[in-house]
Amino acid sequence: MEINTLENISLPELTQAFNLAFSDYLIPMHLTEPVLAAKIHAENIDLSWSVGAFDGGQLVGFVLHGTNKTAVYNAGTGVVPSHRKQQITRQLYDFILPKLKANHFESVQLEVIEANEKAIRAYQKIGFETVRVLQSYKGMIQPKYQPIAWQLQRLDALDWPLAQTFWDWPPTWQNSIQTIGNQQENIQIWALCTPEGSLISYLIYNQQSNRIQQFATHPAHRHKGAATYLFSHLAKQINKQTAMINADKADRTTDQFLSGIGLKRFIAQYEMMLSL
Template sequence: MVVTNTLKHTDMEDLLPVFNEAFSDYDIPISMTAEAFASHLESLSYSKDDSVGLFDKRRLVGFLLIGRRGSVAYDAGTGIIPSYRGRGLSHTLIDAAAAHLAARGCTTFVLEVLDTNTKAKNLYQSHGFAIRRNLLCFSAKQDELVGQSDLLLEPYEDGYRVPSCYESSYQNNDQSVVEGLYTCSDIVEKGTRKGVAWYHHTRGSIAQINIEPQYRDENFMKEAIISCARACTTQTVRILNVDEADTVVINALQAAGFTKFTTQSEMVLILEEQKQ
C-alpha cells in the first residue's frame, strides 16, 4: 500500500536516484549528480520538513519537493517513478502536499509546468492551481552568438539597485541567485553604470539582467546578454523563465542568436489555513 509522509527522514543520497528515475523520461529529461542536486535544492531553499513523499513499504516511489521562503512554498520538483504511474497517485501527492503546507502556515503554493506537459497542467488545474503568467526559456551556443559587446561587467558595487521591470520567477529571484552562488556584476558603458546582471559562470546560466529604464532598449539589452554569455565558461548558455510580456528581452535574445527551446506556465494555488 502506498502512503504519503514527509521527507523529514529522507537523506539526499536516498532521494537522488528516485529523482533521476522519475525525470528520466520527461520531455526534457533530467539527470543530476549529487553535487548538482544539492546545489539546485539549496538555491531554492529546500525544506525536507515541508516536502512530501510517496512510500511503498518504506520505499520512496514519488515525491513533491518544496522550497520555502516565509509563507510561500515552491514546487522544486514533483515526480513518480514510471512503474507507479497510472494509479492516481499524483492526485494523492498534491492533496497531501497542499494540506501539509497549509497546516504548516504556507499561504501560497507556486510551481512551473512545461506547456507541452498538458496532462500535468490539467492535473494542477483540477486541484485549484491557476495560471499566473507564461514563461519562455532560451539557449544559445557560444559559437552561434550574433554580434559583439563593448559593455564591461565590473565587480558589483554594494548598494546599487536597479529594479526589475518584470517580477523574477522563484528560481531567478534575488534570494535564489544569492543562495545559488551566482555572480553579480555592474553593467558599465564608458565608465557609467547602467545596470546589474546575475549569471553563473560554470552553469552557463543568466538569471537576471536589470537595466536602468533610460537605457533599456533592445540594442543595449542585446549587448548586455552577449557580455554575460561570454563571461560563462560553458559551450551553451541558457536564460530561463523570461516573462512572455517582456518583449525587450525576448527580441534582444533572438537578435543575439538565442533560440526558445520551451515554454512554461507559472501556476499558483492559494492555500487555506488548516489545523494540524
Template sequence: MRLHSLSLIDFPLIHRAFALAFSDYLLPMRMDEEQLAAMLHRRGWRPELSVGAWRDGALVGLWLAGVHCDEVGPIGYCIATGVTPDARRQGLLQAMAAATEQRLASRGIQRQRLEVIADNAAAMAAYLRLGFRPHRRLDCYRIEHALAVDAAPGWRCEAADLSQWPRWPLHSEPAVPNSRDSLERARPPLQLLTATRNGEVLGYALHSAAGDVAELAVATPHRRRGVARSLLAAVQRQTSAPALAVSNLDADDLAGAALLRSCGAGLWLSQWEMRRP
C-alpha cells in the same frame, strides 16, 4: 503505500528516486547529488514540508516543496514532483498533493505555485485536477552564437563584487526560481557584471558560471543604446559557455523579448506558472 515527510530521509535515497522519476522526462534532468542539492537549496527546499511515497519499502514518489515569500506573505512552492515509472497511475500524485497541502496549512500557508512545461499536456491536466490554474506564461531563450559589439561603446563592462548588485525595480514579478531570495541562495554564488561610464552604473547582468543570465537590467535613460548587448557579450567572454540562457521571462515583457530576439536569441521552451488558489 505509505506517505511520510522527507525530513529524516538520507539524501542519496531522495536523489535516486528523483533520477528514476525523471528518467523519461520531456527534458533531460540528469543531476548528480551535488547538483540536485544546489537546485533545492536555491529554491528554498523544506524537507519537513515535502512528502515521499513508499511502496514495499521503496521510495517511489516525491513532492519536493519549498517556501517563497512575496509582498502578501509565504507561498508553498512545488520545486518538483515525480513518480517512478512502475508506480504511476495509482493516485500517488493526488495523495502527495493532499499531504503537502495539509503540511503547508498547518503552518498557515494557503497559497501554492509551480511551473509546468507548456507542452506537457498530461502534467498540466494533472495539476488542473489538483486545483492549480495557469497564471502566466514564462519563456526561456538561448543565444548560441557570439555577439558582436562596438569595440569602444563608451562604457566599460567588468566584473563587480556581488555586494554591489543594484537590485533595480523589475518589469514584472520574477518567477520563484528567479526571485531575488532564490538568487541570493545560489551555490556557488552568482557573478555580477556592470556596465559603467564615469562611475555611473548604466546596467548590470547577474549570471552563473554556466552562462545562465538570472537578471539583466539597464537604467531607463540608457536603454536602446547597446548596453544590454554589451553585457551579454561580456557574459559570453567571462564564462566561455556554449550558449547563454535567459529563463522564465514573463511573456508580457515584450521589450525584454524584443531585446533577446535582436541578439539572435531563440525561444526554446515555454512554461506555465500555475497558482493555487
C-alpha cells in the same frame, strides 16, 4: 502506500527516485547527488515541507518544496514509472496542503512544460491556475560591440531595492533574489555604471548552471546598447553556449532582444499558482 514528509530521506534515496521519475520526462534529466544537493540548497528546498509516497519503504513519488516566508515553490514533482496512474500527485498534495495552510503559507507556485498536458490537468484538479507563460532560450551569444558612455564593473553585490525598479516583471523562483543569494559563490554580476557610480544596467550569470539568471536596464537608459554590451562581454568571457530560462513570454521586448543577440527559444512553460 504511505504518505509522509521527506526530512528523513537520504540523499542517495532521493537522487535515485528523482532520476527514475524523470528518466522518460519530456526533457530527460539525470542528476548526480552533488547536483541535487546543490539544487536543494539553491532553491531553498525544505524536506520537512516536501512530501513523498512510499511503497514497502521505497520512495515512489515526491513533491520537493522550496519555501520563503509566505510562499512555497514546487521545485520538482515525480512519480516512478511503475506507480503512475494512481493519482499519487493528488494524494501528496491532499496530505501536505492542510499543513502548509496551517503554518500560514499563502500560496504554492510551480512551472510546468506547456506540452505536458497530463501534468497540467492534474495540477488544475488540485486547484492550481495559470498566471503567466514563460519562455526559455539557449544558444551562442553573438557579440555586438558599440561605443558606450558608461563604465563596465564586476560587482560583489547588487543594490536589490534599486535593481527591482529596473524590472518589468518579477523573476521566477529559480531566478529570484533568494535563489541568487543562495549561490553567491557561483554568481558573476556584471554592470554598467556612470562615472559617479550610478547603476545603469546589470547582468547576473551563474557559472555553475551556465545560465543568465537576470538582466535589466534602467528605464531611462534603454535602447542605448547597455544590455547588448553586457551580453557581448559575457560572450567573450565564457566563449560557449548559454541559456536563460523562464522569461515572461508576454514581454515582447525581451523576446526580441534575446533573439536578436543570438539566443533561440527552446521551451515554454506555464507558471501556475494555488492560493492557500
